Amino acid sequence: xxxxxxxxxxxxxxxxxxxxxxxxxxxxxxxxxxxxxTNLLIVSIGYVNGGTAPIFSRAGITAKMMVDPVPQxxxxxAIVIGASELALAAAFVVLxxxxxxxxxxxxxxSLKW
Amino acid sequence: MIRKITYAIFLGxxxxxxxxxxxxxxxxxxxxxxGNYYLKNDIKxxxxxxxxxxxxLDYRGFDTLGEVSVLFAAAAGVAILFYVLGEDKKxxxxxxxxxxxxxxxSRIIFPFILLFGSYIFIHGHLTPxxxxxxxxxxxxxxxxxxxxxxxxSVNRKRLSVVEGLAGLTFVGLGLWGxxxxxxxxxxxxxxxxxxxxxxSAGILPIIYIAIGFKVASEFAGIxxxxxCEAVCRGGEK
Numbered sequence: 001x002x003x004x005x006x007x008x009x010x011x012x013x014x015x016x017x018x019x020x021x022x023x024x025x026x027x028x029x030x031x032x033x034x035x036x037x038t039n040l041l042i043v044s045i046g047y048v049n050g051g052t053a054p055i056f057s058r059a060g061i062t063a064k065m066m067v068d069p070v071p072q073x074x075x076x077x078a079i080v081i082g083a084s085e086l087a088l089a090a091a092f093v094v095l096x097x098x099x100x101x102x103x104x105x106x107x108x109x110s111l112k113w
Numbered sequence: 114m115i116r117k118i119t120y121a122i123f124l125g126x127x128x129x130x131x132x133x134x135x136x137x138x139x140x141x142x143x144x145x146x147x148g149n150y151y152l153k154n155d156i157k158x159x160x161x162x163x164x165x166x167x168x169x170l171d172y173r174g175f176d177t178l179g180e181v182s183v184l185f186a187a188a189a190g191v192a193i194l195f196y197v198l199g200e201d202k203k204x205x206x207x208x209x210x211x212x213x214x215x216x217x218x219s220r221i222i223f224p225f226i227l228l229f230g231s232y233i234f235i236h237g238h239l240t241p242x243x244x245x246x247x248x249x250x251x252x253x254x255x256x257x258x259x260x261x262x263x264x265x266s267v268n269r270k271r272l273s274v275v276e277g278l279a280g281l282t283f284v285g286l287g288l289w290g291x292x293x294x295x296x297x298x299x300x301x302x303x304x305x306x307x308x309x310x311x312x313s314a315g316i317l318p319i320i321y322i323a324i325g326f327k328v329a330s331e332f333a334g335i336x337x338x339x340x341c342e343a344v345c346r347g348g349e350k
Contacts, residue, residue, distance in 0.1 A: 095194055
């Protein structure tokens with residue numbers, strides 16, 4: 001249960017940063033927080049009470065004692081892809097700063113509304 | 114005003130979705146559907162001790178190929194944004210290097226980071242870990258070297274060769290299984306071996322090693338682009 005709460009808190013903090021903050025770097029940090037919270041949420045959905053990791057590492061472990069492997073397999077690639085997408089977003093921010101000379105989204109013309 | 118109303122609607126949709134989610138998926142209850150099949154048939158069908166690896170590379174190997182392509186697209190996007198849209202012909206100028214301890218310490222630690230990353234992706238089918246994680250660890254070693262020596266750069270051509278060969282290994286193994294052995298892409302044609310031994314699970318360790326090299330070279334390329342953005346000077350503005 002604490003994992004759900006933590007994941008929702010992370011997503012909420014990220015949403016707050018995206019909606020309220022005006023600095024593009026802080027918005028990127030918010031995006032990354034949302035990604036982390038989503039990953040935590042997906043993994044915690046697959047948790048089974050009293051389950052172990054889905055690895056046949058010892059002789060006594062059977063398939064009945066394990067948690068769901070599918071969310072973990074999905075999250076595993078999502079973490080690395082999230083990091084590389086963050087690098088891509090950072091590259092966009094660098095170009096925006098070079099073009100406009102500011103990171104404030106109120107001063108960047110096409111992002112203002 | 115419109116902005117605040119839009120935000121309120123947006124937050125309302127998200128909160129409703131979360132409440133519905135809470136109602137449908139209580140924490141800790143066993144709600145496996147397809148996971149049960151994977152857990153039951155994993156040893157027989159793939160021979161990998163780590164079921165997560167079996168799902169990633171065997172049952173959903175084609176998805177993983179797509180995810181590796183997404184990673185490649187992001188790395189290429191970073192390079193394109195910095196080199197095509199930015200100023201051209203930049204050179205690394207002589208930098209003021211960090212102090213002695215950082216320089217020497219990074220040189221001592223770097224081989225051990227490489228060793229640890231290789232361990233993680235070679236044992237991907239036995240222990241928690243795998244190609245993605247090991248590659249990220251190795252790339253963090255490259256990041257350490259860049260922080261200690263900001264004026265130096267890795268050989269990008271060799272990095273591209275490693276990355277291309279790794280991707281080719283993945284696709285080539287899949288096509289080999291498709292055309293010669295079985296009737297499916299990424300068919301596991303090598304012997305399964307004994308459970309929990311390093312030579313087991315057929316082609317899964319080879320694919321994970323290829324993914325490890327690919328992720329490491331792609332992240333090292335991203336780090337190289339970012340560092341050049343910070344320290345490169347020159348070119349016509």
